[in-house]
Amino acid sequence: MPFINEQPPLLVALKYLKGHKLLEMVTLLVENGACVSKSYGHVSPLTWAVGLEPDVAMYLLNKGADPNEAESCSGNTPLIADVEASGKDRGRIHLVERLISAGDDINKANSTGATTLHVAVLSRNDGAIQLSMKAGAHLEARDLRVRTPLLTAAYEGVNVIAVFKIYGADMRAVDDDGNSALMCFLQGYHGEEEPLRILAFDNVEINRQSKDGTTPLMVAARRGLKSAVRILLELGADPNNIAQATKPEIALSLVLDREYIYGSDLDCARQLIQHTGLSTLPERCWKFFFQMILLDKREIVQLMVTNGMAPVRVYARMVKRFLSYRARGNIVRSGIKLSPLATAVLCNNLAITRYLVENWFLTPADLVGALELRNLRSFLDGTLHMECLRFLDENLSQPMSLLKLSFVAVSAQLGGVAGREERVRKIPLPKILEDKLLFRHDNFPMELSSL
Secondary structure, three states, rough: OOHHHHOOOHHHHHHHHHHHHHHHHHHHHHOOOOOOOOEEEEEEEHHHHHHHHHHHHHHHHHHHOOOOOOOOOOOOOOHHHHHHHHHOOHHHHHHHHHHHHHHOOOOOOOOOOOOOHHHHHHHHOOHHHHHHHHOOOOOOOOOOOOHHHHHHHHHOOOOOOOHEEEEEOOOOOOOOOEHHHHHHHHOOOOOOOOHHHOOOOOOOHHHHOOOOOHHHHHHHHHHHHHOHHHHHHHHHHOOOOEEEEEEEEHHHHHOOOOOOHHHHHHHHHHHHHHHHHHOOOOOOOOOOOOOHHHOOOOHHHHHHHHOOOOOOOOHHHHHHHOOOOOHHHHHHHHHOOEHEEEEHHOOOOOOOOHHHHHHOOHHHHHHHOHHHHHHHHHHHHOOOOOOHHHHHHHHHHOOOHHHHHHHHHHHHHHHOOOHHHHHHHOOOOOOOHHHHOOOOOOOOOOOOOOO
């Protein structure tokens, strides 16, 4: 940078003076021949002034400064620079109006492709947003990220969605990745119901998929947005849409297939299960059911059983974080698989153990004489898990009825969760037996009062 005495006096004044002294000095210099429209280096006097003193900028405009002379580096016009600055000072909106009336090109883009309207949105400058629209801002202009101002507003969570709709913005616009305004809005969603409902205006938008197949419901589910999940399901979101990224995903799998499950995740899971069941749940998500048993989430266990969960087994290592230290050291190391019943017994949960046994939610490994059951019994001897052991002794020590044995065998042949209902429906059975094989109704209710 050159020394002060090598720079034009007008630029020196704009850089180093403030307040009334700056206006006085600029007035003196201009009246003595300083050029108000000549760029010095990469910036014009007007662009410098709008970021400093609105009164000085007004003076330069009145003296003929070019409102369209942009910075050579950022490409910001005086109007864009002022919108950025006035976004933090609502009292400066009059300068925005003055620049627009002076002929500053409202649709000229800076080096990032952002127009005045983009910048007004990013600055959360509501006044500048409306002024830009009234002045004829191009609502479908795209920045270098291929986002329109509406998409930018949605992504940044700026609550002006209704204004864009009123002015006729394309509500179906998508970015370069195929993300709609609704998907962008959900990325930063914090419970604003009105703009969510505006963007989810029809079944096409609610179920629109991005290039990788992601839907708005998947975005909400992944972020644990229970209110958004509820609203989207109410409006007709399809929870069985499949995204083909690195692995097939549905909204529910995005909630369940994670290491840590929080309260909002459980709320989302509950809503999705109640709405659609588990008919398309991938195998890698079965572990969630076993985690719920180990965490004594009885309501969720019951909900999953009656909405399509099957009596399946998973390797103990898949839920080792939820096992006791002793179980983790012995059972996990042995590489055995756990059934739902074995899992309930392992954590001495009598309520869930009784629920599973009485509703015949069993695997062949749970049958009397099965090696897995004998090994589990041997492991639990001498521990504090006496309630469940006594229950098993009372209920499983005697040979099972032929009906129960047949039921467990048929249930096992029907396989896992995905497609189980379709396989059951193909068997010519009375409706009551179909529902029994799908565990649609509890013959024995879950004990919830002790929770």
